[in-house]
Structures are given as structure tokens and as C-alpha cells.
Amino acid sequence: MGTPFKFKGSLVPLTILELQEFEPHTLATELQKSTAKNAAFLAQAPVVVSLEHASDVDGIDLEGLLNACREHGIRPIGVKAPDALASAISDAQLAHVHLGKHRPAGEHDSGAKKTEEAPESQQGSTMVVDKPVRSGQQIYARDADLIVTASVSPGAEIIADGNIHVYGRLAGRAIAGASGNQDARIFCRALLAELISIAGCYKLSDDFPKRFWGNSIQVSLEDDALRIQKL
Amino acid sequence: MAKIVVVTSGKGGVGKTTSSAAIGTGLAMKGFKTVLIDFDVGLRNLDLIMGCERRVVYDFINVINGEANLKQALIKDKRFDNLYILPASQTRDKDALTQEGVQKVLDELKQDFDYILCDSPAGIEQGAQMALYYADEAIVVTNPEIASVRDSDRILGVLQSKSLKAEQGESVKEHLLLTRYNPERVENGDMLTVEDVEEILAVPLLGVIPESESVLNASNRGIPVVMDEDSTAGMAYMDAIERFLGEKVEYRFLEAEKKGFFKRVFGG
Numbered sequence: 208m209g210t211p212f213k214f215k216g217s218l219v220p221l222t223i224l225e226l227q228e229f230e231p232h233t234l235a236t237e238l239q240k241s242t243a244k245n246a247a248f249l250a251q252a253p254v255v256v257s258l259e260h261a262s263d264v265d266g267i268d269l270e271g272l273l274n275a276c277r278e279h280g281i282r283p284i285g286v287k288a289p290d291a292l293a294s295a296i297s298d299a300q301l302a303h304v305h306l307g308k309h310r311p312a313g314e315h316d317s318g319a320k321k322t323e324e325a326p327e328s329q330q331g332s333t334m335v336v337d338k339p340v341r342s343g344q345q346i347y348a349r350d351a352d353l354i355v356t357a358s359v360s361p362g363a364e365i366i367a368d369g370n371i372h373v374y375g376r377l378a379g380r381a382i383a384g385a386s387g388n389q390d391a392r393i394f395c396r397a398l399l400a401e402l403i404s405i406a407g408c409y410k411l412s413d414d415f416p417k418r419f420w421g422n423s424i425q426v427s428l429e430d431d432a433l434r435i436q437k438l
Numbered sequence: 439m440a441k442i443v444v445v446t447s448g449k450g451g452v453g454k455t456t457s458s459a460a461i462g463t464g465l466a467m468k469g470f471k472t473v474l475i476d477f478d479v480g481l482r483n484l485d486l487i488m489g490c491e492r493r494v495v496y497d498f499i500n501v502i503n504g505e506a507n508l509k510q511a512l513i514k515d516k517r518f519d520n521l522y523i524l525p526a527s528q529t530r531d532k533d534a535l536t537q538e539g540v541q542k543v544l545d546e547l548k549q550d551f552d553y554i555l556c557d558s559p560a561g562i563e564q565g566a567q568m569a570l571y572y573a574d575e576a577i578v579v580t581n582p583e584i585a586s587v588r589d590s591d592r593i594l595g596v597l598q599s600k601s602l603k604a605e606q607g608e609s610v611k612e613h614l615l616l617t618r619y620n621p622e623r624v625e626n627g628d629m630l631t632v633e634d635v636e637e638i639l640a641v642p643l644l645g646v647i648p649e650s651e652s653v654l655n656a657s658n659r660g661i662p663v664v665m666d667e668d669s670t671a672g673m674a675y676m677d678a679i680e681r682f683l684g685e686k687v688e689y690r691f692l693e694a695e696k697k698g699f700f701k702r703v704f705g706g
Contacts, residue, residue, distance in 0.1 A: 338598065339591075339594075339639075339640045340595075341591045341592060341594050341595030341598070342588050342589075342591040342592040342595060343562075343592045343595050343596070344595045344599070357640060358638075358640060360588070360591045360638065361588060361591075362588060362591070362592065375640075376637075
């Protein structure tokens with residue numbers, strides 16, 4: 208007999224409560240307004256409280272914050288915060304969501320030249336496909352980059368949690384950063400794609416500027432918009 | 439041991455049955471013992487193209503269901519001793535094809551034949567999947583137009599994921615057969631060029647069959663077009679068969695015929 212359970216990797220939609228700053232009273236009033244408006248949407252929805260962009264995280268009253276949330280019908284299941292708060296989060300019996308990557312202020316928009324290392328989960332893992340990806344086929348490189356040395360046909364779909372490289376013609380759909388990595392990029396030798404997407408932000412072929420069509424390009428995500436550049 | 443070859447395309451009406459009949463007959467003409475199986479259950483056509491429609495007594499489904507044995511169902515061609523046809527059933531549908539049944543018939547045929555040609559129905563469903571499942575090689579028939587090319591691309595994907603070879607981690611050997619090629623229309627830009635299709639599908643080219651009236655004439659008379667030695671299509675099929683058998687053959691009929699002086703003056 209097998210084990211009575213199994214662990215399965217899965218993606219569950221979560222709402223993130225992104226805090227810029229925390230002051231218990233202001234938060235309570237603001238939440239009051241917001242939850243009244245979005246009552247149905249937020250009712251008992253699992254929420255991750257993110258302190259990623261909050262100032263003065265170290266002195267934060269985590270318990271007060273969580274209580275304020277609960278009072279307004281929000282159910283925090285985890286807190287995304289720097290490691291300094293790890294023990295406080297664990298005391299509150301919530302999950303600690305690590306920051307994907309810590310970027311010092313100022314480097315955020317430097318765009319063109321990024322020297323940071325890939326997030327740990329993606330280090331060294333690459334999926335290489337040497338055969339043409341045919342119409343109707345779907346390839347997913349989980350937690351990895353995807354390199355296709357052949358062509359991707361119209362009606363085919365290639366998906367990666369990391370970057371995508373296509374050395375043949377890219378005529379199908381290419382979805383990079385599929386689980387939210389905003390630093391993922393798409394590189395291809397001939398852009399003939401039906402759709403390109405990075406971290407959920409997408410563009411259809413009709414929206415590609417003409418000068419890129421059929422050309423060797425890279426796509427990156429900048430300020431929540433896809434940016435296509437010639438290579 | 440026989441080689442199982444599926445003739446497939448995804449899209450309908452591109453010339454699968456015509457090509458199956460031509461290639462099967464050509465292989466027999468080259469001395470190989472060949473059987474043609476019609477997998478298009480319910481839309482039986484191969485027997486018509488082969489000119490043996492009045493000799494069908496039992497069919498493929500009867501054999502699968504054990505209502506007849508293979509010897510009773512196989513129709514021997516009257517022109518070539520080493521050519522046989524296993525017709526489809528016209529009164530049933532594709533669900534009558536079972537994997538075990540198909541395997542049983544193929545295993546039996548393998549003992550006797552050099553080549554087993556499976557004429558696939560259009561589509562990517564049950565019938566088409568049955569026809570390609572046991573294939574060692576695949577001849578993908580494509581017309582030089584985008585819908586046909588895309589469907590061929592789709593069926594190539596199915597071949598490399600849903601065939602027995604794919605399940606065993608091997609791959610089905612692919613051949614591209616471009617049919618209904620009209621050099622004039624290609625020159626005018628109405629049709630894709632050979633190079634376009636080759637680039638999109640990335641499959642080795644087995645042959646290019648020019649569009650020709652002799653194909654329709656041959657089909658109507660039940661005589662496979664390879665037997666018409668004067669027709670360009672017949673010659674192109676023979677070239678393709680020789681390439682299939684591993685010979686090096688120059689490509690012909692790829693360019694529009696240049697009208698000579700007399701043709702220009704007196705009409706072609």
C-alpha cells in the first residue's frame with residue numbers, strides 16, 4: 208500500500224496585501240473602506256501580507272497588523288518580509304514568504320544591465336529542447352530556463368518559469384516567468400510569435416511594432432510593460 | 439520483417455489516399471511485397487482508387503472482430519502479384535478500430551510482407567491515431583498552403599508523442615511529401631514554395647508531386663497514377679519511392695514550364 212498522502216506542486220491564486228507603511232489606526236480605517244467596497248472578493252480569502260516595500264520594517268508591530276487584518280475579514284496565511292522578521296512571523300504561526308530577491312533602491316530601473324544572480328530555485332536548471340515544437344504541443348520548463356534549438360510552430364506553446372531562448376523561428380506562444388518572475392526574458396532569432404508574455408504581462412502579435420517582426424529580439428518586463436528590443 | 443509506414447496529413451483532401459495508392463503500387467513495382475490498409479473506416483476510398491471496389495467481400499473491421507480471417511479479407515491486385523489491399527468497412531465508424539485489433543492484424547501481416555502502408559483518415563482523433571500508432575515511418579502529405587502545413591505540423595507532433603515508438607522513447611522516421619504543387623502559382627506567390635514548407639515543418643523532403651490532371655483521371659479509372667509513366671505526377675511519385683528506398687534522385691517539376699517559341703506562337 209502506498210502512503211496515504213502525496214505532496215503536489217501547485218499554484219493557488221492568492222491576494223497580496225502590499226503595505227507601504229504601517230500605522231495601526233490608519234490601516235484600520237483604510238481597511239474598513241476597502242473591505243466594505245470589496246467585501247465579496249475579500250471575504251475569507253487567503254491573503255499574504257507583504258512588507259516587501261514597506262519602510263521601517265524592523266520596528267513593526269506584527270501582531271497589531273495581523274489583528275487589524277483579521278478584524279476586517281482578511282485571513283493572513285503568510286507574511287512576505289525580510290528574514291529579520293522570521294521569528295516574529297513564526298510566533299504568529301504564519302508562513303514566512305521569503306523575498307524573491309532583494310534589490311537595493313536605485314538599481315530597480317537600471318534595466319539594460321542586470322548582473323544579479325537568478326533566484327536560487329532556478330540556478331543551474333535549464334531545459335533544452337532540440338526538436339521542433341509542433342502545433343498543439345505544450346512544453347513547460349518548471350523552475351527552469353527553456354532553450355529551444357529548433358523552431359516553435361504556430362499553435363505551439365512554450366512556457367518557462369525562467370527565461371526562454373528560441374534559436375529557430377518563434378511562431379507560437381512564449382510565456383516566460385510563468386510563476387511570476389518579473390526578471391525573466393524571452394530571446395529569439397526570429398519573432399513571428401502569436402503571443403509573448405512575461406510574468407503574466409502579455410502582448411499579441413498585432414501589438415508588436417512592425418520593425419521587430421521576423422527579427423532577432425529580446426523581450427523584458429519594465430514597469431509592468433513588455434519591452435521588445437532588437438538584438 | 440515488414441516496415442509499417444503511415445501515410446497521414448491531419449487535413450483532409452490533400453492526397454493521402456492517392457499517395458498511398460501510388461506509393462504502395464510503386465513499391466510493388468519495385469519488387470517489394472506490399473499491403474495497403476485503409477484506416478478510413480466509414481469513408482472507404484482506397485479500394486476505388488485501386489480499382490478493386492467490386493471485389494470487397496470482407497474488410498478490416500471484420501478481421502478485427504474475428505468475423506473473417508485475413509486471407510479472406512485481403513484483395514490481391516490484378517496487375518501486380520505482390521500487391522494486396524485490406525479495405526476499410528463502409529458501414530462502421532472509427533470507434534470500431536481497437537488498438538488490440540489493429541495490433542493483431544499488423545502482427546499477422548508483418549510475417550508475410552515487406553511494407554505495410556496505412557492510409558490514415560483525416561483528423562487527429564481515434565482513426566488517425568490508430569493508423570499511426572504502430573508506424574515505423576511516416577509519410578506526411580502536405581499541400582503548399584498554410585492550413586495544410588499547420589495541420590501537418592500538428593500531426594507531426596502527435597506522431598512524436600502518441601505513437602508506440604514515441605512511448606518507447608524512440609522516434610518515428612518522418613518524410614515530407616508535397617502534393618498538388620503548382621509551379622506557376624508558386625511563382626505568382628499564390629502558393630508556398632518548397633523551401634517555405636521545408637522550413638516550417640523541418641522534415642526531410644521525400645518528394646514534390648506536381649498538380650496534374652492525370653491524377654484525377656487515374657483515380658477515376660482506378661489505376662494508381664504511378665502506372666501512368668507519361669504523367670509528371672506519376673514520374674514524381676516514382677522519384678519519391680526511389681528516395682524512400684534510399685536512392686539519390688534529383689528533384690524534377692519544381693519550376694514552371696518555360697513556354698518555347700512554338701508554344702508561344704501556336705499555344706500550348
